[in-house]
Amino acid sequence: xxxLLELRNVSKLFGGGFFSGRPPLHALDGxxxxxxxxxxxxTAIAGESGSGKTTLARILLGIATxxxxxxxxxxxxxxxxxxxxxxxxxxxxxxxxxxxxxxxNPFYKVDHVLTTPARNFKIGKSKAExxxxxxxxxxxxxxxxxxxxxxxxxxxxxxxxxRVMVAxxxxxxxRILLADEPVSMVDASLxxxxxxxxxxxxxxxxxxxxxxxHDLTTAYQVSDNIIVLYRGSVAEAGSVEQVIKQPKHxxxxxxxxxxxxxxxxxxxxxxxxxxxxxxLGEAVGCKFADRCPFVMxxxxxxxxxxxxxxxxxxxxxxxxxxxxxxxxxxxxxxFAPRADAARTGPVxx
Amino acid sequence: MTSxxxxxxxxxxxxSEHSLVVEDLRVHYDTPEGVIKAVDGVSLALKPGxxLALVGESGSGKSTLAMAxxxxxxxxxxIVAGHIYLGGKDITLLEEPEMRQLRLNEIALVPxxxxxxxxxxxxxxxxxxxGILDHVADRKQTPDSHELEERVNRLLARVGLSPEVGRMFxxxxxxxxxxxxxxxxxxxxxxxxxxxxxxxxxxDVVVQRQIMQTLGRLQQGLDAAVILIGHDMGLVAxxxxxxxxxxxxxLVELGPVQQIFTEPLxxxxxxxxxxxxxxxxxxKFIGIPxxxxxxxxxxxxxxxxxxCPSFIKGTCETVAPHYxxxxxxxxxxxxxxxxxxx
Ligand SMILES: Nc1ncnc2c1ncn2[C@@H]1O[C@H](COP(=O)(O)OP(=O)(O)OP(=O)(O)O)[C@@H](O)[C@H]1O
Ligand SMILES: Nc1ncnc2c1ncn2[C@@H]1O[C@H](COP(=O)(O)OP(=O)(O)OP(=O)(O)O)[C@@H](O)[C@H]1O
Ligand SMILES: [Mg+2]
Ligand SMILES: [Mg+2]
Numbered sequence: 001x002x003x004l005l006e007l008r009n010v011s012k013l014f015g016g017g018f019f020s021g022r023p024p025l026h027a028l029d030g031x032x033x034x035x036x037x038x039x040x041x042x043t044a045i046a047g048e049s050g051s052g053k054t055t056l057a058r059i060l061l062g063i064a065t066x067x068x069x070x071x072x073x074x075x076x077x078x079x080x081x082x083x084x085x086x087x088x089x090x091x092x093x094x095x096x097x098x099x100x101x102x103x104x105n106p107f108y109k110v111d112h113v114l115t116t117p118a119r120n121f122k123i124g125k126s127k128a129e130x131x132x133x134x135x136x137x138x139x140x141x142x143x144x145x146x147x148x149x150x151x152x153x154x155x156x157x158x159x160x161x162x163r164v165m166v167a168x169x170x171x172x173x174x175r176i177l178l179a180d181e182p183v184s185m186v187d188a189s190l191x192x193x194x195x196x197x198x199x200x201x202x203x204x205x206x207x208x209x210x211x212x213x214h215d216l217t218t219a220y221q222v223s224d225n226i227i228v229l230y231r232g233s234v235a236e237a238g239s240v241e242q243v244i245k246q247p248k249h250x251x252x253x254x255x256x257x258x259x260x261x262x263x264x265x266x267x268x269x270x271x272x273x274x275x276x277x278x279x280l281g282e283a284v285g286c287k288f289a290d291r292c293p294f295v296m297x298x299x300x301x302x303x304x305x306x307x308x309x310x311x312x313x314x315x316x317x318x319x320x321x322x323x324x325x326x327x328x329x330x331x332x333x334x335f336a337p338r339a340d341a342a343r344t345g346p347v348x349x
Numbered sequence: 350m351t352s353x354x355x356x357x358x359x360x361x362x363x364x365s366e367h368s369l370v371v372e373d374l375r376v377h378y379d380t381p382e383g384v385i386k387a388v389d390g391v392s393l394a395l396k397p398g399x400x401l402a403l404v405g406e407s408g409s410g411k412s413t414l415a416m417a418x419x420x421x422x423x424x425x426x427x428i429v430a431g432h433i434y435l436g437g438k439d440i441t442l443l444e445e446p447e448m449r450q451l452r453l454n455e456i457a458l459v460p461x462x463x464x465x466x467x468x469x470x471x472x473x474x475x476x477x478x479x480g481i482l483d484h485v486a487d488r489k490q491t492p493d494s495h496e497l498e499e500r501v502n503r504l505l506a507r508v509g510l511s512p513e514v515g516r517m518f519x520x521x522x523x524x525x526x527x528x529x530x531x532x533x534x535x536x537x538x539x540x541x542x543x544x545x546x547x548x549x550x551x552x553d554v555v556v557q558r559q560i561m562q563t564l565g566r567l568q569q570g571l572d573a574a575v576i577l578i579g580h581d582m583g584l585v586a587x588x589x590x591x592x593x594x595x596x597x598x599x600l601v602e603l604g605p606v607q608q609i610f611t612e613p614l615x616x617x618x619x620x621x622x623x624x625x626x627x628x629x630x631x632x633k634f635i636g637i638p639x640x641x642x643x644x645x646x647x648x649x650x651x652x653x654x655x656x657c658p659s660f661i662k663g664t665c666e667t668v669a670p671h672y673x674x675x676x677x678x679x680x681x682x683x684x685x686x687x688x689x690x691x
Contacts, residue, residue, distance in 0.1 A: 048553040049524065142636075157641070158407065187406050187580040189624040193636030214553045217583075221626045221634070244628065258554040260561075260583030262625040264606045268558055268587055 002075040003034035004208065005060065005093065005176055009329070010069035012055050012232075027055040029232040030069070032329040035176060035208050037074075041338060042202050042209040044219035044240070046255070047229035053212045056229070057180045060210070061095055091121050094174040096165045096182045104153040104161065111149050114168055121172060137167040141197040159190035166197045170205070177201060180212040195222055216259055220244045225312075225335040228252050231287045234306065238313030239336035249315040250292045286318070294319055312336040367434070368541045368574040369395040369418070369456070374431035376410075376417045385644045387413040387426070389598035392672070395574040397541065400565075402577045402585040402606070404621070405595030406641045411578045412461050414595075415546045418576070419458045420448045436541060453484040453538045461546040461578075463531035467519040473530050474501045474515030480534045504533040507570075508563050525556035529563065536567050543568060546578045561588050582625050586610060594618045597642050597652045600672065602681040614681045616659045651684065659685055 010031045013024040035041060045053050058064035059071060062078045071078045073089045081089060104113060114134045117123075124130040135145040141163040153161060162182060169177050179198060183191040199222055201207045213219050219226055220240045227237040228249065236249035247253045257269065286292070286299040298304075298318045307320040312334055314326050326334070376388035387410040395401055403411050416422050418433060420440055433440050435455055440448060452458075460466050468476055478497050492500070502512045508529040519527055528548060535543055545564060549557040561584060568575050577588055585592055585606070592609040594602040594617065602615040613619045620637040639656035642648055648655050654665040664684050672682035 048555060147640075160640075188582055189406070189621060189637035191636075192624045192626070192634040195626075196634035196636065199634065216554070217626050217628055220628055221631055254555060258558040259628070260554070260557065260581065260587045262582040262586045262610070262622075262627065264586045264610055266586075268562070 002037065003072070003332075004037040004074060006034040006072040006075075006330075007031050007056075007060070008070045008072065010056075010059060010066040010071065012052070012059060012064070013067045026232045027052045028059070028066070031056065031232075031234065032069075033227065033237075033332045034330050035210070036332070039338075040202050040206045040208045041225070041335070042199075042211060042223040043332075043335070044211045044213060044223035044226040045229065046213055046216060046219050046226055047235075048214060048255070050231070051229040052232040053214075053229060054180055055232075057095070057178055057210070057212055060178060061093060062089065087121075091172060092175040094169045094172055094177055096162070096169060096177065096179040106153055108152075109149070110151050110153055110156065110161075110164055113164065114149075114171060117168065117172055123171060133171055134167075137171040138164070140170055140200070141167045142193055143167065159186040159194065162186060162190075162194055163197065166194060166201070169207075170197075170201060173205065174207060176208045176210065178210045178212075181214075182211075183218065184213070184215070191218070198222065216244055216255060224338040225332075227331065228255070233287060233303075234314075234316060234331060235288065236313065236315040236317075237306075237331045238310065238334055241336070242310055242313040248309055248313065248320065249288075249317050250294055250319075251288050252315075254291075286316075306331065308334065366396060367394045368397050368399075368436060369576075370432075370434040371418070372432040372434070374414070374417060374433065375429045376413050376422055377427055377429050378413075379425045379427065380645075383645050386598050386647070387644060388417060390431075390672075391595075391598075391600045393593060393600065393603065395542065395576070397572045397574055398569070400568070400575045400577065400588060400590045401593060402579070402589035402591070403593045403595060404578075404580055404582065404585055406580070408641055408644070409595040410598040411595055412546055413598075415458060415461075415544050415576070415578055418542075418544055419452060419456060420445075421458070450484065453480060453535075453540060455540055456542040456544065457535040457538070457540040459528075459531050459535045459543070459545040459548050461550075463546075463548065464519075464524050464527035467527055467530060469519050471518070472515065473505075473517055473519070473522075474498070476530070477501050477504060477515070477534055477537060481537050484538055500537070504537055505530075507536070507567060508533045509559065523556075525552050525560060528552065528556075528560055532560070532564060532567070536571065539571050540573060541571075542574050542576070544576045544578070548577070548579075549584065550579065550581065557584065558587075564588075582621070594621070597644060597647060599652065599682065600680075601653065601683070602679075604679040604681075608679065614675065614679060614686060615653075615683050616657045616685070617653050620658070651682075661685075 010028055012028040014027050015024055045056060047053055059066050065079060078089060118130045118134060124133050138145045138148055143160065143163055148164060183194050195218055198209060202209050211219065211223055223240055225238060226240050226243050228235045228243065230251050235251045236243050243252060244256060247256045285301050286304050289295045289299040296318060304316045304318045305325045306314040306316050307323040308314050308326045309320045309323045314331055314334055371391060371393050374388055374391045378385040378387055391414060405411055417428055422428055428441060435451060440451060478501060501515050505512060505514055510526060510529055514526065549560050565588065589606045592604065592606050593600050594615065596617050602618045609618065610622060613622050624635055624637060637656060642652060650666040650668055651670050654660055661684055670682045670684045670687065672680060674680050675686040
């Protein structure tokens with residue numbers, strides 16, 4: 001079975017040229033994972049600022065090229081595809097970016113981001129049909145076409161602009177939606193509305209979602225599986241039930257402990273303040289060693305491999321060296337199937 | 350246990366019990382399309398050591414209120430009515446030179462996007478020193494350079510930064526480090542009130558937690574009152590003692606943090622709390638239905654009525670509810686509680 005989209009041992013280096021006098025920065029370090037063809041999934045990619053999330057997104061979209069490794073779409077290297085295949089790739093993998101403003105041209109009405117791709121990708125047979133498909137998509141994300149169309153981007157709120165981008169994705173019916181921090185700039189109530197539309201895209205339209213965020217609470221809520229990046233490498237990956245509810249890698253544990261719970265009865269403990277990641281240099285062994293409360297000698301001399309700790313979890317940490325090293329490179333191999341029954345709670349009409 | 354509503358507190362505002370009392374404050378923006386009432390009759394009172402969080406949707410007037418408290422409202426904005434008592438003194442009546450002395454000395458702001466508010470071509474320590482020199486009350490007491498250097502290092506240490514950071518330029522620092530520099534400037538003259546406008550948005554959770562804990566420590570050391578502005582309810586739950594909820598320029602609810610989270614009164618607060626995702630169970634996502642109102646054309650009666658699930662026909666769309674104390678320490682403006690008085 002070929003995967004729909006696949007990263008094979010992808011690395012990305014920045015800077016560090018011959019003249020710069022500095023070592024290059026490994027924004028990504030040998031990442032391998034895939035999105036299956038046969039079932040829609042939601043995969044979160046999390047990690048602190050600078051961990052390489054956006055770099056990974058840009059490489060997946062073919063906007064940036066990896067320094068090493070390959071991105072394959074339906075088995076073909078995206079750096080090499082052209083013509084009809086390239087067009088199909090650009091239709092089937094749609095981005096939503098962190099700052100919706102960047103996706104708009106301030107001189108065009110909002111309609112532009114919907115009508116142009118609808119025409120380019122031949123959505124609907126007539127202008128009228130295109131229009132009704134656009135209205136349908138706007139309704140699906142809770143927007144009124146009459147309140148949205150005909151306006152300029154600055155006349156919409158941030159949350160409305162962001163939802164127009166989700167509507168655009170709905171309209172184009174891609175196979176994969178790649179959302180980079182789609183809700184980090186909106187407030188709590190709109191966040192719920194937007195994530196709900198993303199979730200619906202997956203559950204009712206069969207679109208796979210890659211959800212990039214540093215918010216582990218929403219990552220837990222929307223996704224089936226998660227990849228936690230630390231300075232360009234996979235620290236821990238697997239089902240959200242395991243990785244977020246019972247984190248095993250000390251870095252994931254730090255992240256989860258730091259989540260500000262919206263509950264005054266569950267207060268943060270004191271943090272062992274162990275410096276910002278940016279302030280640290282390139283390490284020889286484990287990149288997290290300098291901040292790790294459990295650091296051992298082994299961590300300073302070699303990079304820990306990915307250990308297969310639980311059926312649906314891997315972690316790159318010597319604390320788990322008794323567990324076997326993952327056989328296959330592709331971390332999606334350990335991912336859990338999606339769980340639908342778990343979703344409970346109030347439903348409002 | 351008795352408590353003071355802002356209105357009664359304002360009457361006794363000469364007393365030293367409160368660090369800050371805001372009474373019926375109104376800030377308007379005069380725009381070509383009309384008047385935007387961004388802060389529309391807000392009253393609140395803060396005691397030393399208290400941590401009040403102000404939450405509300407984007408555009409509800411939080412930053413406008415913060416700037417007004419600093420008397421930094423810029424045109425087309427204008428404080429059109431109300432009083433702000435800082436340590437008993439009504440700062441809305443002060444001339445600018447006098448107000449200038451109070452800023453940083455008595456009340457300090459960590460502005461929204463503080464990390465972008467630093468001067469990019471100036472070393473960190475000079476930015477801190479400038480703040481101190483700008484606001485020393487008595488020119489004759491200007492500290493010498495050695496003393497200033499010492500003070501800068503002490504301030505940096507208090508926000509968890511090493512003295513080397515003083516010699517660096519902002520672009521050499523991470524977002525979290527810049528945010529801490531902005532906080533060092535804010536506490537440099539030991540103010541009695543610190544206003545922090547979204548001090549950690551755009552930072553990741555680990556750095557967020559470090560910064561909020563730093564702010565908490567500093568505040569305890571100074572026994573200052575803090576107003577934390579933001580829409581991250583997680584941070585609010587972690588940090589505040591009391592929470593004020595703003596909607597379309599008005600304070601619609603105020604109460605102790607625990608009660609706001611477990612037993613919100615105003616329907617808007619209820620929806621806000623319900624919309625929060627948690628780690629305990631996978632829930633359906635529920636947003637607040639409808640859109641925030643445009644401040645240019647506010648709905649009649651209660652401003653929240655078009656989105657309110659508890660809407661009382663015949664009342665809510667015609668009569669604006671009074672903001673009042675409905676239980677000890679709990680204030681709200683909602684017709685559901687009109688008959689209830691504390
Ligand atoms: N064009 C570039 N040139 C040089 N360095 C870059 C470039 N783009 C990214 N980097 C560096 O690569 C690393 C990863 O950056 P990236 O933007 O992928 O992080 P991120 O995880 O998306 O962070 P954030 O949460 O802040 O968005 C960072 O150290 C960043 O400074
Ligand atoms: N300079 C200005 N001129 C005209 N209107 C303004 C100006 N500044 C703010 N406003 C309006 O005043 C209202 C309140 O804005 P404010 O920035 O105080 O909101 P906020 O609650 O801080 O929002 P956010 O959470 O997005 O920071 C908004 O409707 C805004 O559009
Ligand atoms: Mg990014
Ligand atoms: Mg603001």
